[in-house]
Amino acid sequence: MIEAKFGDALARFPYRPFLLSSSEELTYSQIFRRCRSLSAYLRGLKGAMLACHMADSVELVIIMLAAGMSGKTLLVLNRDFTCQQLPDLLQRYDVDVLFVDVTPSVKLPCVVLDSATLQGKTSIGLTDGFGNGEIHILTSGTTGQPKCARYTWSDLFAQVSDRPAKATERWLLAYRLNHFAGLQMLVHVLCNGSSLVLVESSSVAQALQAIKNFSVTHVSSTPTFWRYALATLPTTGHGLRLEQITLGSEPVSAALLEQLSKTFPDARIVHIYASTEAGSCVSVSDMRAGLPAKILNPNAGAAVEFRVVENELYIRSAHGMIGYAGAGEIADRDGEGWLATGDMVSIEGDRILFTGRRSETINVGGVKVHPLEVENLITALPGVKIARVYGKQNPVAGQIVAVDLVAMEGYSEREVEDAIHETCLVTNRHARPRNINFVDEIATSNYKLKRQ
């Protein structure tokens, strides 16, 4: 499957850059040669289960693709896991060989190979076509313990619509490769023959600098990423020539779409609904928050179907994950394949609007409050850089609505607090914030707000 995608790319544009980083630029042809050599070497390794604990890099991409070409299964671990966390993870997922970019300081229960020594590793006498290896990724864990989702490469490719890219189309990898959205980004680029820019840092400022330095034309990231970016960019004269902005991993508010459109008037703005378990499900480009309600009545044979049960979105996807890896981890999926997404929604007119995660619903005196409704009001206010709404225990109401927020420079806390109270008068009284905290930063993971 991966060889076939490379075959298409090599037939059309072998010398087009595939991966760009601050230290190197490699064409489709160069990457394919390295992947092919490495896949032959991996094929000869003992054990079927590989894993990598590496920062996003050209080497990591090559290992990922080569593992798929070899027919072996690869678990891509978050580089933020400490060495002390690794033994448990490696045992839980029966890993035989681990690739690292820094030698671990603890003894690990598998063979450990330094990625720097893999260049030039090859075996002879092996041919292509070793099948459809699996790739395993952990869920983001923004709301709890991560789970390990199993995918086949063919299912990942099936989620991408073939749309040959222009030679100048350059995507910024603003998600990490251990994250489903990052993996999806890699697959999208390979399928369509565009170029992928890798950045070493996960800071928004460095990502914006990389967009400039590499003449990036397309960026896919989270609403949280863009809220931080917009807080630092001038509305005009920012010098970023983006043709497309894709938002995903978190619900998008109408206010953010409007702000992006003002700042990037020439860019096509798309938001995607995807999850680690269901894969990429639908993309929307009509500049409205939420999803069109017509997706609840799909054509027969649609690859992705949606339904809403008790205000929760359910999805049945032909190309979602196979299941979770690891003993005792069972997908919240019924016998007919419907997956409970945990995303709470309300249907308003022709739109499905997101109200928050099932696990984040706040119970204020017996009334359910969905944090996203409040968060969208607050983040749209001038002076608010980023905000997180959550339930706080309270002796009188059980829980109250609390907000942590980062204010923009030039705005006083009193001014922002008054504006929040005033704007939230439009909500149900139970949903109004009763505890507002000004903080220096709000924790994020992969540019998503951490919500536990």
Next chain:
Amino acid sequence: MSKESEIIDIIKTILKHQAFPETVVESSSELYEDGVGLDSLCVAELSATLEKAYGSDPYSSKILPRTVGDIVTFYSDS
């Protein structure tokens, strides 16, 4: 500013947040329906605000103050 003035200020701010009409708040004021008019949601906010300002609050200590003065006493006793 005295503790009593601070607490009166907190209560007035809570009433303002809810767009309730302005009312006289003093030490002897009853907190609930027959007095200042705090309902359960306002009391929840009062509890959270006092806890944030002073590190503890009467409601979390299972004490139900009846008047503004009862809250002042709670802090002067603790």
